[in-house]
Amino acid sequence: MDGPEVINFASVESALNAALESDERYQRENNAKFRAVHQRVASYEEFRDIVLASHLKPLEKSDVTEAPRKQPWNSVFSATKQKDTVGCEVTECDAAAFQPRTASEFQRGWRRLGGKVKDKYHCIISLGGPKLREIFNIEIASGLLGEFLIIMAECMQPGDEADVLAILQGLSQTCRFSLNVSFLDQAERDGCSQLFARLLDVTDKQAQIGHTGVGHDGALEHTTETREKEKYYKAFCDAQTAGDGIDVEKLKDLMQCYDVKTQPFATQLDCITQDS
Numbered sequence: 001m002d003g004p005e006v007i008n009f010a011s012v013e014s015a016l017n018a019a020l021e022s023d024e025r026y027q028r029e030n031n032a033k034f035r036a037v038h039q040r041v042a043s044y045e046e047f048r049d050i051v052l053a054s055h056l057k058p059l060e061k062s063d064v065t066e067a068p069r070k071q072p073w074n075s076v077f078s079a080t081k082q083k084d085t086v087g088c089e090v091t092e093c094d095a096a097a098f099q100p101r102t103a104s105e106f107q108r109g110w111r112r113l114g115g116k117v118k119d120k121y122h123c124i125i126s127l128g129g130p131k132l133r134e135i136f137n138i139e140i141a142s143g144l145l146g147e148f149l150i151i152m153a154e155c156m157q158p159g160d161e162a163d164v165l166a167i168l169q170g171l172s173q174t175c176r177f178s179l180n181v182s183f184l185d186q187a188e189r190d191g192c193s194q195l196f197a198r199l200l201d202v203t204d205k206q207a208q209i210g211h212t213g214v215g216h217d218g219a220l221e222h223t224t225e226t227r228e229k230e231k232y233y234k235a236f237c238d239a240q241t242a243g244d245g246i247d248v249e250k251l252k253d254l255m256q257c258y259d260v261k262t263q264p265f266a267t268q269l270d271c272i273t274q275d276s
Helices: 009-039 044-052 061-065 075-085 087-097 103-112 117-135 144-155 161-172 177-182 186-212 227-242 248-257 263-275
Strands: none
Touching (some): 103 117, 117 144, 117 161, 144 161, 144 186, 161 248
Protein backbone atom coordinates (compact mmCIF):
# COMPACT_ATOMS: atom_id res chain seq x y z
CA MET A 1 0.00 0.00 0.00
CA ASP A 2 1.43 3.37 -1.04
CA GLY A 3 2.18 5.94 1.66
CA PRO A 4 0.33 9.25 1.99
CA GLU A 5 1.13 11.76 -0.79
CA VAL A 6 3.31 14.64 0.36
CA ILE A 7 1.98 18.07 -0.66
CA ASN A 8 4.59 20.61 -1.74
CA PHE A 9 3.08 23.79 -0.31
CA ALA A 10 5.82 25.99 -1.74
CA SER A 11 5.01 24.79 -5.25
CA VAL A 12 1.28 25.25 -4.65
CA GLU A 13 1.84 28.78 -3.36
CA SER A 14 4.02 29.66 -6.34
CA ALA A 15 1.42 28.36 -8.78
CA LEU A 16 -1.35 30.23 -6.96
CA ASN A 17 0.61 33.50 -7.03
CA ALA A 18 1.35 33.06 -10.75
CA ALA A 19 -2.33 32.44 -11.44
CA LEU A 20 -3.39 35.49 -9.42
CA GLU A 21 -0.78 37.65 -11.15
CA SER A 22 -1.90 36.40 -14.57
CA ASP A 23 -5.53 37.08 -13.73
CA GLU A 24 -4.67 40.58 -12.43
CA ARG A 25 -2.66 41.34 -15.57
CA TYR A 26 -5.52 40.15 -17.78
CA GLN A 27 -8.04 42.37 -15.97
CA ARG A 28 -5.69 45.36 -16.03
CA GLU A 29 -4.87 45.08 -19.73
CA ASN A 30 -8.49 44.36 -20.63
CA ASN A 31 -9.59 47.52 -18.81
CA ALA A 32 -6.85 49.45 -20.62
CA LYS A 33 -8.16 48.19 -23.96
CA PHE A 34 -11.65 49.41 -23.14
CA ARG A 35 -10.24 52.82 -22.12
CA ALA A 36 -8.31 53.06 -25.38
CA VAL A 37 -11.40 52.23 -27.42
CA HIS A 38 -13.43 54.75 -25.43
CA GLN A 39 -10.80 57.46 -26.07
CA ARG A 40 -10.93 56.72 -29.82
CA VAL A 41 -7.17 56.64 -30.32
CA ALA A 42 -5.94 57.55 -33.78
CA SER A 43 -3.70 54.54 -34.45
CA TYR A 44 -2.89 51.03 -33.34
CA GLU A 45 0.44 52.26 -31.94
CA GLU A 46 -1.39 54.53 -29.48
CA PHE A 47 -3.73 51.67 -28.55
CA ARG A 48 -0.75 49.36 -27.96
CA ASP A 49 1.11 51.95 -25.87
CA ILE A 50 -1.90 52.42 -23.58
CA VAL A 51 -2.17 48.67 -23.02
CA LEU A 52 1.57 48.23 -22.41
CA ALA A 53 1.60 51.12 -19.91
CA SER A 54 -1.43 49.84 -17.99
CA HIS A 55 0.78 48.68 -15.08
CA LEU A 56 2.04 52.22 -14.41
CA LYS A 57 0.53 54.11 -11.50
CA PRO A 58 0.47 57.85 -10.76
CA LEU A 59 2.80 59.17 -8.06
CA GLU A 60 1.35 59.60 -4.62
CA LYS A 61 1.89 62.79 -2.62
CA SER A 62 4.22 60.93 -0.27
CA ASP A 63 6.38 59.83 -3.21
CA VAL A 64 7.02 63.48 -4.05
CA THR A 65 7.36 65.02 -0.57
CA GLU A 66 9.52 62.30 0.94
CA ALA A 67 11.87 61.89 -2.00
CA PRO A 68 15.27 63.66 -1.77
CA ARG A 69 15.33 66.90 -3.77
CA LYS A 70 17.98 66.93 -6.49
CA GLN A 71 17.34 70.33 -8.09
CA PRO A 72 17.38 73.90 -6.76
CA TRP A 73 14.16 75.50 -5.59
CA ASN A 74 14.58 78.47 -7.90
CA SER A 75 16.01 77.01 -11.11
CA VAL A 76 15.20 80.20 -13.05
CA PHE A 77 17.35 82.33 -10.74
CA SER A 78 20.22 79.85 -10.88
CA ALA A 79 20.10 79.70 -14.66
CA THR A 80 19.92 83.52 -14.91
CA LYS A 81 22.84 83.97 -12.55
CA GLN A 82 24.95 81.51 -14.50
CA LYS A 83 23.95 83.15 -17.78
CA ASP A 84 24.98 86.59 -16.51
CA THR A 85 28.52 85.41 -15.78
CA VAL A 86 29.16 84.01 -19.24
CA GLY A 87 26.50 85.79 -21.30
CA CYS A 88 28.77 87.44 -23.85
CA GLU A 89 30.97 84.37 -24.28
CA VAL A 90 27.97 82.09 -24.84
CA THR A 91 26.50 84.44 -27.46
CA GLU A 92 29.76 84.69 -29.37
CA CYS A 93 30.43 80.95 -29.16
CA ASP A 94 26.91 80.04 -30.28
CA ALA A 95 27.09 82.42 -33.24
CA ALA A 96 30.54 81.15 -34.24
CA ALA A 97 29.54 77.50 -33.93
CA PHE A 98 26.26 77.99 -35.76
CA GLN A 99 27.33 77.32 -39.35
CA PRO A 100 24.65 75.15 -40.98
CA ARG A 101 24.94 74.09 -44.60
CA THR A 102 21.39 72.88 -45.18
CA ALA A 103 17.90 73.81 -44.04
CA SER A 104 17.66 70.70 -41.85
CA GLU A 105 20.96 71.51 -40.13
CA PHE A 106 19.74 75.06 -39.57
CA GLN A 107 16.49 73.90 -37.97
CA ARG A 108 18.29 71.49 -35.63
CA GLY A 109 20.69 74.17 -34.46
CA TRP A 110 17.90 76.77 -34.28
CA ARG A 111 15.81 74.54 -32.01
CA ARG A 112 18.77 74.05 -29.67
CA LEU A 113 18.86 77.81 -29.05
CA GLY A 114 15.35 77.61 -27.61
CA GLY A 115 14.10 81.00 -26.46
CA LYS A 116 17.46 82.81 -26.60
CA VAL A 117 16.29 85.64 -28.83
CA LYS A 118 19.55 87.62 -28.76
CA ASP A 119 21.59 84.51 -29.55
CA LYS A 120 19.31 83.77 -32.49
CA TYR A 121 19.71 87.34 -33.72
CA HIS A 122 23.52 87.12 -33.58
CA CYS A 123 23.39 83.80 -35.43
CA ILE A 124 21.38 85.08 -38.40
CA ILE A 125 23.44 88.29 -38.53
CA SER A 126 26.67 86.24 -38.57
CA LEU A 127 25.32 84.04 -41.37
CA GLY A 128 24.23 87.01 -43.49
CA GLY A 129 21.79 87.35 -46.36
CA PRO A 130 23.67 85.41 -49.08
CA LYS A 131 24.25 82.41 -46.80
CA LEU A 132 20.61 82.32 -45.67
CA ARG A 133 19.49 82.52 -49.30
CA GLU A 134 21.74 79.54 -50.07
CA ILE A 135 20.45 77.52 -47.09
CA PHE A 136 16.78 78.19 -47.87
CA ASN A 137 17.12 78.16 -51.65
CA ILE A 138 14.32 75.60 -52.01
CA GLU A 139 11.97 77.07 -49.43
CA ILE A 140 12.01 78.76 -46.01
CA ALA A 141 10.74 76.32 -43.41
CA SER A 142 7.28 76.98 -42.02
CA GLY A 143 7.24 79.65 -39.30
CA LEU A 144 10.89 80.66 -39.66
CA LEU A 145 10.31 83.75 -41.82
CA GLY A 146 7.94 85.30 -39.28
CA GLU A 147 10.32 84.46 -36.43
CA PHE A 148 13.23 86.08 -38.30
CA LEU A 149 11.23 89.28 -38.80
CA ILE A 150 10.14 89.52 -35.16
CA ILE A 151 13.65 88.82 -33.85
CA MET A 152 15.28 91.42 -36.13
CA ALA A 153 12.63 94.01 -35.25
CA GLU A 154 13.29 93.45 -31.56
CA CYS A 155 17.08 93.12 -31.54
CA MET A 156 18.41 95.30 -34.38
CA GLN A 157 21.23 97.56 -33.16
CA PRO A 158 22.64 100.78 -34.67
CA GLY A 159 25.12 99.78 -37.36
CA ASP A 160 23.32 96.51 -38.17
CA GLU A 161 20.97 98.09 -40.71
CA ALA A 162 22.95 97.05 -43.79
CA ASP A 163 23.23 93.45 -42.51
CA VAL A 164 19.51 93.32 -41.77
CA LEU A 165 18.73 94.74 -45.21
CA ALA A 166 20.96 92.09 -46.81
CA ILE A 167 19.12 89.37 -44.87
CA LEU A 168 15.75 90.70 -45.99
CA GLN A 169 16.93 90.79 -49.57
CA GLY A 170 18.46 87.30 -49.39
CA LEU A 171 15.29 85.77 -47.97
CA SER A 172 13.16 87.52 -50.59
CA GLN A 173 15.10 85.69 -53.32
CA THR A 174 14.21 82.20 -52.06
CA CYS A 175 11.65 79.99 -53.77
CA ARG A 176 8.00 80.29 -52.75
CA PHE A 177 8.82 83.47 -50.84
CA SER A 178 5.53 85.19 -51.69
CA LEU A 179 3.69 82.10 -50.41
CA ASN A 180 5.59 82.29 -47.12
CA VAL A 181 4.67 85.96 -46.80
CA SER A 182 1.00 85.18 -47.35
CA PHE A 183 1.13 82.69 -44.45
CA LEU A 184 2.45 85.24 -41.93
CA ASP A 185 0.09 85.69 -38.99
CA GLN A 186 -0.86 89.08 -37.55
CA ALA A 187 1.89 89.16 -34.94
CA GLU A 188 4.50 88.35 -37.58
CA ARG A 189 3.11 91.01 -39.94
CA ASP A 190 3.24 93.53 -37.11
CA GLY A 191 6.87 92.57 -36.47
CA CYS A 192 7.62 93.00 -40.18
CA SER A 193 6.05 96.47 -40.23
CA GLN A 194 7.95 97.41 -37.06
CA LEU A 195 11.23 96.28 -38.61
CA PHE A 196 10.76 98.36 -41.76
CA ALA A 197 9.62 101.31 -39.65
CA ARG A 198 12.89 101.12 -37.70
CA LEU A 199 14.90 100.91 -40.93
CA LEU A 200 13.05 103.94 -42.30
CA ASP A 201 13.60 105.82 -39.07
CA VAL A 202 17.34 105.15 -39.17
CA THR A 203 17.51 106.08 -42.84
CA ASP A 204 15.61 109.30 -42.15
CA LYS A 205 17.93 110.29 -39.29
CA GLN A 206 21.03 109.45 -41.28
CA ALA A 207 19.77 111.51 -44.23
CA GLN A 208 19.02 114.48 -41.95
CA ILE A 209 22.42 114.26 -40.30
CA GLY A 210 24.18 113.91 -43.63
CA HIS A 211 22.23 116.89 -44.99
CA THR A 212 22.34 119.35 -42.09
CA GLY A 213 24.51 118.05 -39.30
CA VAL A 214 27.94 117.89 -40.91
CA GLY A 215 30.22 120.86 -40.88
CA HIS A 216 33.24 121.58 -43.04
CA ASP A 217 35.44 119.39 -40.87
CA GLY A 218 33.08 116.42 -41.14
CA ALA A 219 31.90 116.62 -37.53
CA LEU A 220 28.52 117.42 -36.05
CA GLU A 221 27.94 121.00 -35.06
CA HIS A 222 28.33 121.25 -31.31
CA THR A 223 25.16 123.30 -30.92
CA THR A 224 22.92 120.42 -32.01
CA GLU A 225 25.00 117.42 -30.94
CA THR A 226 23.28 114.77 -28.84
CA ARG A 227 24.11 111.24 -27.92
CA GLU A 228 21.46 109.87 -30.22
CA LYS A 229 22.71 111.90 -33.17
CA GLU A 230 26.29 110.89 -32.43
CA LYS A 231 25.24 107.25 -32.49
CA TYR A 232 23.44 107.49 -35.81
CA TYR A 233 26.07 109.80 -37.25
CA LYS A 234 28.80 107.27 -36.48
CA ALA A 235 26.71 104.49 -38.02
CA PHE A 236 26.04 106.73 -41.03
CA CYS A 237 29.74 107.55 -41.55
CA ASP A 238 30.80 103.92 -41.08
CA ALA A 239 28.19 102.75 -43.57
CA GLN A 240 29.17 105.38 -46.11
CA THR A 241 32.88 104.58 -45.69
CA ALA A 242 32.20 100.88 -46.21
CA GLY A 243 29.79 101.54 -49.05
CA ASP A 244 27.00 99.87 -47.06
CA GLY A 245 24.56 102.76 -46.80
CA ILE A 246 20.87 101.92 -46.97
CA ASP A 247 19.51 102.22 -50.50
CA VAL A 248 16.08 103.87 -50.22
CA GLU A 249 14.87 102.44 -53.51
CA LYS A 250 15.93 98.96 -52.45
CA LEU A 251 14.10 99.50 -49.17
CA LYS A 252 10.93 100.45 -51.05
CA ASP A 253 11.18 97.34 -53.24
CA LEU A 254 11.63 95.12 -50.19
CA MET A 255 8.60 96.68 -48.53
CA GLN A 256 6.56 95.61 -51.53
CA CYS A 257 8.09 92.11 -51.46
CA TYR A 258 7.18 91.72 -47.79
CA ASP A 259 3.69 93.11 -48.42
CA VAL A 260 4.25 96.08 -46.08
CA LYS A 261 1.78 98.87 -46.76
CA THR A 262 3.76 101.94 -47.83
CA GLN A 263 0.90 104.40 -47.37
CA PRO A 264 1.54 104.99 -43.62
CA PHE A 265 5.18 105.75 -44.49
CA ALA A 266 4.52 107.79 -47.65
CA THR A 267 5.49 111.16 -46.12
CA GLN A 268 8.60 109.75 -44.51
CA LEU A 269 9.68 108.05 -47.75
CA ASP A 270 9.23 111.28 -49.71
CA CYS A 271 11.32 113.23 -47.20
CA ILE A 272 14.09 110.63 -47.26
CA THR A 273 14.12 110.61 -51.06
CA GLN A 274 14.38 114.41 -51.18
CA ASP A 275 17.13 114.55 -48.57
CA SER A 276 19.14 111.84 -50.28
